[in-house]
Amino acid sequence: MNEKTGSSEQQLEMAEYQELINTVRPRHTYLKNAILAFLVGGSICLIGQFILQIYTVQGLEQQQAQAATSATMVFLGAFLTGIGVYDQIGKYGGAGSIVPITGFANSIVAPAMEARREGFVFGIGARMFTIAGPVLVYGFLISALIGISYFLLR
């Protein structure tokens, strides 16, 4: 039986049950999550800034130093995923460790690590972007839309 075709009595029962669940379900600890996300996300950015400084001091151009920093952060995210640390950071950091580029690396390496047992083609190749894929697709879409808007409005 589908709730969409259910009687109004059933829908009432479902609404009452949802209400009951809302009272017994533990709350998300939003404040704690926000503070931890700020601290973890901030720390990751601080490390990135530190690496950027080093590259700049070593004589890289601003743009080159930024690209090199991104590459280094991606490597760190991937490496920490590989040795089983990044999921622990993510457990506490939440959005703070998902949003930075290290989180992007994590979301590609984590499924790839699991899928290696299904082989290189249908395993790693096909599944690597199951989590990061949507980010890429909509990232490309939005950048194309902005590019077109810029071209038209310029």
Added chain:
Amino acid sequence: MGQKLGRQSFRFNKPPVIAAAANIVGPMEGEGPLAAQFDWILDDILFGEPTWERAESKMLRESAKLALRKINWQPREIDFFLAGDLLDQIISANFAARGLEVPFLGLFGACSTFSEAIMVGSMLIDGGFAARVLVASGSHHNTVERQFRFPIEQGVQRPPYAQWTVTGSGALALADQGEGPVVTMGTAGKVVDLGISDPNNMGAAMAPAAADTLISHFQDTGTAPEDYDLILTGDLGTVGSEALKELMRMRGYLLEGNYRDCGMLIYDLARQDVHAGGSGCGCSSVVFTGSILNQLREGRCRKVLLASTGALLSPTSSQQGETIPGIAHAVVVEG
């Protein structure tokens, strides 16, 4: 031959005997409060296999073989092997049966598979179709996470009401005669859906099915909650258990001191990072074949109502916005 009671229940005329039981659990379950009640605690979550899926299947097979070894039964003496798990096409159970060479019936009731298997196995014996039946169900945290949720190494936060899939497998050997606790009654559950669609909140999705089965059981058999030393649900966790108690109270049944949930027994909820408790096909099977059966054998407990609970979702159904139907099957085991 058994006797049908009411709409969904039945009493076995010659109650099948639980001749032996065995279980295997993962490292985390081995750190929980029931550690001493398990036969075999793995220190390697891969169980020496190249993949988690193979490890899960091996747990099922080895727990079944261990139950047989305890009473010196050979696989060729078994009339039926009934088993199930949570993976697509129940591969763990199918592959476990591959090596046993025993007539095999694969079952899928999600996490309700264990009580479903005991119920069907008892029917086969009481119906005269079998003298010896082996039942088993198991799950592996990592296989279930990757099938239903996120990759293990993905840095995600689990909501506080999420449950932790148990790594473990439990098996029972049922016989038409012998010594041991007996399966006296059963109640087959209906699929019930009260519209929960959050796949992280499976206890809430399953609680209405548990309430439906328990109430049907009490009505059909003319028993009441206080007739049991222990009423045990499979894996409702903290949220589902509270919801069940409330649903039962609204219908005039009080679940109090004699009510427990396997998902809350298997882990130390304060110390182990499992949020609302354990879940999975292995949850009720390892708790029942360990601690509960020991209590029955030692006479600390005489009459147990076990209702394993299953959430009948798939990753596809969740993504398509379907709500999560639940099911619960109940069996009565008496010491």
